[in-house]
Amino acid sequence: MTNVQRLRPARIIQRFNPLQRALHWIMAVCILAMLFIGVGMVSTVASEYLTLVNIHKPLGILILILALIRLVVRLRYGAPPLPLDLPEPMKLAAYLSHYALYALMIAMPLIGWAMLSAADYPVTLWPSVWLPQIVPQSASLHTLLWNAHFYLAFLFFALILMHLAAGLFHALIRRDGVFDAMGPALTHDEIAPGEWREPPAPIRSR
Amino acid sequence: MPEALRPAPRNTIGSLALIAGIVALVAATFSYTAGWFSPERLTPQKLVDGFAGPSGPPLGHRRNHAKGICFTGMFEANGAGSELSHAQVFAKGQYPVIGRFNLGTPNPNADDSKERVRGLGLMISTPDGQEWRMAMIDPPFFPVASVEAFRELQIASASKEPDAMAKFAGAHPEIAAFGGWAKSAPWTGSYAEEPYNALNSFIFTDSSGSDHAVRWSLTPAAQPVPAPPEELAKRGPNFLETEIVDRIKNGPARWTMKVTVANAGDPTSDPSKAWPQDRRSVEVGVLTVDKIEAEADGPCRDINFDPTVLPNGIRTSDDPFPAARSSAYRVSYDRRTAEEKDYPRAATGASQ
Numbered sequence: 001m002t003n004v005q006r007l008r009p010a011r012i013i014q015r016f017n018p019l020q021r022a023l024h025w026i027m028a029v030c031i032l033a034m035l036f037i038g039v040g041m042v043s044t045v046a047s048e049y050l051t052l053v054n055i056h057k058p059l060g061i062l063i064l065i066l067a068l069i070r071l072v073v074r075l076r077y078g079a080p081p082l083p084l085d086l087p088e089p090m091k092l093a094a095y096l097s098h099y100a101l102y103a104l105m106i107a108m109p110l111i112g113w114a115m116l117s118a119a120d121y122p123v124t125l126w127p128s129v130w131l132p133q134i135v136p137q138s139a140s141l142h143t144l145l146w147n148a149h150f151y152l153a154f155l156f157f158a159l160i161l162m163h164l165a166a167g168l169f170h171a172l173i174r175r176d177g178v179f180d181a182m183g184p185a186l187t188h189d190e191i192a193p194g195e196w197r198e199p200p201a202p203i204r205s206r
Numbered sequence: 207m208p209e210a211l212r213p214a215p216r217n218t219i220g221s222l223a224l225i226a227g228i229v230a231l232v233a234a235t236f237s238y239t240a241g242w243f244s245p246e247r248l249t250p251q252k253l254v255d256g257f258a259g260p261s262g263p264p265l266g267h268r269r270n271h272a273k274g275i276c277f278t279g280m281f282e283a284n285g286a287g288s289e290l291s292h293a294q295v296f297a298k299g300q301y302p303v304i305g306r307f308n309l310g311t312p313n314p315n316a317d318d319s320k321e322r323v324r325g326l327g328l329m330i331s332t333p334d335g336q337e338w339r340m341a342m343i344d345p346p347f348f349p350v351a352s353v354e355a356f357r358e359l360q361i362a363s364a365s366k367e368p369d370a371m372a373k374f375a376g377a378h379p380e381i382a383a384f385g386g387w388a389k390s391a392p393w394t395g396s397y398a399e400e401p402y403n404a405l406n407s408f409i410f411t412d413s414s415g416s417d418h419a420v421r422w423s424l425t426p427a428a429q430p431v432p433a434p435p436e437e438l439a440k441r442g443p444n445f446l447e448t449e450i451v452d453r454i455k456n457g458p459a460r461w462t463m464k465v466t467v468a469n470a471g472d473p474t475s476d477p478s479k480a481w482p483q484d485r486r487s488v489e490v491g492v493l494t495v496d497k498i499e500a501e502a503d504g505p506c507r508d509i510n511f512d513p514t515v516l517p518n519g520i521r522t523s524d525d526p527f528p529a530a531r532s533s534a535y536r537v538s539y540d541r542r543t544a545e546e547k548d549y550p551r552a553a554t555g556a557s558q
Contacts, residue, residue: 040241043240043249045253045534049530050522050528050532119510121510122337127521132335143540143544164232168221
């Protein structure tokens with residue numbers, strides 16, 4: 001194939017802005033760590049249990065704060081459009097999975113915080129910083145929130161695996177610039193500027 | 207058309223295999239972390255399941271120390287504890303408490319005269335919004351030295367093999383001391399006449415930042431009146447609960463809280479080993495219990511007396527038990543709160 005020669009020389013690449021990319025990668029590390037800490041801590045009685053719980057709570061609050069900042073940034077700056085030639089089912093999957101990821105980034109810490117509140121457990125960020133209860137103590141509410149936190153965590157992890165697979169699919173197979181839009185650095189520079197569609201993005205400013 | 211504008215993949219099959227490999231690696235690491243490849247891992251679920259007898263767990267109830275009764279009252283700090291910990295709970299003053307007298311049994315309908323171990327759960331709240339929770343028992347030391355040994359004890363106790371306990375005692379000789387206590391310590395007719403010991407070691411940090419390894423206990427103000435279990439059996443299966451209700455009607459019950467400070471080299475990681483009697487001990491305050499309520503509708507019901515809920519100024523030590531207890535108590539709490547219908551709130555059938 002000699003496609004490369006047919007590319008225009010210009011390299012106008014639409015990417016997420018640096019703040020968006022920084023938030024994405026910082027949160028990727030935090031959220032993956034959070035999910036691993038979560039499944040690890042509930043499966044052990046070793047002293048690491050307390051260490052993990054003591055990271056899980058403040059890290060969850062950090063993710064909540066970053067997710068809210070990220071939502072505002074996203075609403076303000078939008079996202080680069082998906083490639084015009086991306087098949088419709090993939091576009092739909094991209095939109096829906098991004099809505100779900102945003103919802104989970106914000107909901108999971110809140111559900112966890114509420115779950116601890118419903119059990120009357122302290123939400124300790126630091127030995128001297130205890131957060132207030134956000135729901136009243138209630139056994140039935142605790143059970144509901146516990147189930148939500150538990151099952152949504154696995155859903156979240158599954159979505160992240162899909163997101164990872166899709167990102168790599170764009171980077172390695174389609175090579176359509178979608179990965180580069182969020183990539184920490186450009187992996188290659190042969191991206192056709194004309195390929196960006198006009199009205200983009202799952203979450204747009206309204 | 208747009209396909210032509212893009213560089214072709216070098217090797218689609220290879221790339222797909224690489225993607226699948228990366229995703230599988232992340233998923234496998236996650237599964238490993240969750241313990242799905244480690245059936246031998248000691249999980250809180252195993253510990254909690256280990257309390258259930260052949261008839262299954264006590265639905266709606268704590269999985270151990272299942273029989274109990276709620277109390278409320280006050281912890282009055284005398285200020286002396288402030289030299290050991292800067293936690294507000296040791297500053298001179300009165301702090302409200304919620305607690306629970308209980309029996310060391312997974313049977314919520316146990317006969318009070320048959321259960322050797324009695325316990326006290328306590329939550330002290332301070333104006334700074336912090337809490338100190340603990341769950342104490344009346345023996346002066348714990349039966350086993352490690353969490354793993356405790357699991358082995360559960361397995362040996364449940365075993366049908368006649369020599370299972372003998373084998374366990376051979377491997378864990380520390381249990382002999384507990385057996386000695388169970389045989390020789392006098393029984394009493396009241397929760398108010400029992401001492402309660404937080405057998406685990408914790409670290410107190412004072413206002414200068416110095417750490418002190420400590421254990422603490424509650425010494426009853428009421429004079430213990432020894433009563434043989436055969437005599438107690440005649441008082442009815444719930445005599446401890448009726449006794450404490452009657453007693454508190456006539457006036458509060460009190461305990462002195464004493465904090466014992468370890469010398470260098472004292473075993474802090476092994477609650478089966480008591481520290482020598484001559485260790486420095488500081489009386490830090492008095493617990494006053496002035497109200498008793500049935501557990502079903504009482505304030506202690508939905509409290510997890512997790513011994514790792516500690517105010518700033520107290521933290522866990524190298525004692526492995528508080529972490530294991532916290533982990534297991536949480537599983538017990540998650541299960542029993544999901545079984546609310548099995549333990550109706552108003553025993554009379556009235557609304558909450």
